[in-house]
Every structure is written in structure tokens, then in C-alpha cells.
Amino acid sequence: MKKVSIIGAGNVGTSLAVLLKRSGYRVVAVSSRTIKSCESFMRYVKQGRICDSNAEAAKLGEIVFITTNDDVIEEVCKEIAPVLSGKLVIHCSGALTTDVMKAKGARKAAIHPMQAIPCVGKGVKSLPGSHFDVQCDDETFAFAKKLVHDIGGIPVRISREQKVFNHIASCMISNFSVALFTIALELYKDVGIDEAEAVDMLMPMFEENVRNIRNVGAIESLTGPIERGDINTIKKHLAALGKVRWIKALYICLARSTLKLAEKKGLELGKVSNIKALLKSHIVR
Ligand SMILES: NC(=O)c1ccc[n+]([C@@H]2O[C@H](COP(=O)([O-])OP(=O)(O)OC[C@H]3O[C@@H](n4cnc5c(N)ncnc54)[C@H](OP(=O)(O)O)[C@@H]3O)[C@@H](O)[C@H]2O)c1
Secondary structure (H helix, E strand, C coil): CCEEEEECCCHHHHHHHHHHHHCCCEEEEEECCCHHHHHHHHHHHCCCEECCCHHHHHHHCCEEEECCCHHHHHHHHHHHHHHCCCCEEEECCCCCCHHHCCCCCCEEEEEEECCCCCCHHHHHHHCCCCEEEEEECHHHHHHHHHHHHHCCCEEEECCHHHHHHHHHHHHHHHHHHHHHHHHHHHHHHHCCCCHHHHHHHHHHHHHHHHHHHHHHCHHHHCCCHHHHCCHHHHHHHHHHHHHCHHHHHHHHHHHHHHHHHHHHHCCCHHHHHHHHHHHHHCCCC
């Protein structure tokens, strides 16, 4: 039975520990910045012990997960490096590669869950069935792949160079779609429409688009004034957004990408040029 240590008792560390325990791994140790997080970890995992230092936790496991926030992974790895020889050390950052973990004699892997994990309950539910991008050397890959399979995930091998782009794409879909949704809600607030009502109004459309993209792809899913070439409607939008400059700038940016899709879907070139010129004339420099 493989012994696992978790350093960083947050959402990802705790969710992974629950799933690893469920799959037959033995969680032997946890450490975190605060005792409060370790205690919360224990309520979910009910295995292993809370350690006073990261090095003590790392010493006890054969597989050591650094599930801290990205910015301290390097520093934490430096702190535990003296006890890592012969072990496998893993971080879960999407943007960072294994290069940030400097530890002689240790095997290293970056295993990044491609899922939004806002809390432990959701992580435990959604991680099985999710993709995990894995960056490591050939020797380590077979083991990392098995670990991901063991917790019900789908491993995808990725190179050092591909990692940051995969992470930008993930942020666009995961984080920016959430941001876009809240920007849409702000527009309602400005004209006195209640937020709960606005969520109800937008949600079916939001969900239908996700289904359509899955079923027929992005181009065939596209609807709206740009897809139809309704330039007067776009003019009306731009005029209405006149005062909210940053939302107008975002609208123009997204409209330009939408126009490229509309062109691929078959919008007449004359209409494409007219809309392009209209958008260009509204760019604030
Ligand atoms: N959440 C997601 O959706 C998601 C998805 C994919 C990948 N990831 C990756 O997973 C990793 C963890 O993210 P998360 O969302 O789980 O973050 P999180 O909930 O904020 O957890 C990070 C944990 O690290 C602990 N920590 C910070 N500094 C530490 C130190 N010096 N020593 C020990 N522990 C320390 C914090 O401890 P205290 O709580 O005790 O302060 C916190 O519990 C990141 O690399 C992130 O990029 C996250």
C-alpha cells in the first residue's frame, strides 16, 4: 500500500487525499500553513497525522504531494528537499512544470486536475471522470498514469512547453466564463433587474450553449447579431455601452473573435468588413 503525504491542506490537497484513500493508498501525513486547515483535512480524510512541519510530513510518505498555492511550491520543495530522495514528489499546478521542484534523487511529476475545485465536496465528486494533464519524465509517467487512473481520472501526457498554454485555455473556460457571467449580471443591476431573476433568465442559454458546443462544435453553435450580420443591432449595443468603457472594450474584443467564427460559418464578406470597421472605429486607445 503506497504511503501518501499531503503538504497544503486546501481544496485540491484534501480532495485528492479523500480519493487516494478511497482507492487504497494510505494517507500518512498532512501539513499546512495553519492548524485549522489540517483539522478540516482530518475531518474529511480520517487517516494519517497532522505534522508540525512540512519536512516531517514529507519524511513519512513515499508519494509527497505539494498542494499549496503555486507561488510557494518552489520554496516548500526547497524546504523538504533533504528528505525527498527516493520518493515521488508531485505538484498540481497547471502553469508550473516540474522544474520548480529542485530535489536531488527524487522522481518528480506535475499532475494538474483540469477541473474547477471551489471546495472539497465538489472536488471529491468532480475529479473522478476529469482529465489530469501529466508532465514528467518517461520513467515516472507509468506510475503517474496509474495514480490518476486509480482515483478515476483520465491522464493526458503534456510537455513542458505545452503546459502554460493548456493552463491559459483552462483559465479561459473555467475562470473567465465565471467572470463573463458576473459581468453580464452587472449589466442587469445597472438597469434595475434583480440578480436572482437575471440568473434565471441567463442560465438556460448558458447551459444550452455548453451542450451545443459539445454536440455540434463552436461554429455551428454560434447565434446572435454578429452571426446574422445585423450591424444596426451591434451599433445599438456599442452606443448603450458608451459610458461603461471597460465593458465596451471587452465587448469589442469578444465581438472580433465572434466575427471570425461568423465568417467561418458563412457570413458574407461585405458584412464581415462592415462589422470589422465598425468595431475598429469604437476601439478606445
Ligand atoms: N482549485 C482549483 O480549481 C485547482 C484546479 C487545478 C489545480 N489547482 C492547483 O492545486 C494547488 C492547490 O490549489 P487549491 O485551490 O487547493 O488552493 P487552496 O485551497 O488555497 O489550498 C492551498 C493550501 O496551501 C497551504 N499552504 C500555503 N502555504 C503553505 C506552506 N508554506 N506550507 C504548507 N502549506 C501551505 C494553505 O494552507 P492554510 O489553509 O493552512 O493557510 C492552503 O490550505 C495549486 O497549485 C493550484 O494551481 C487548483
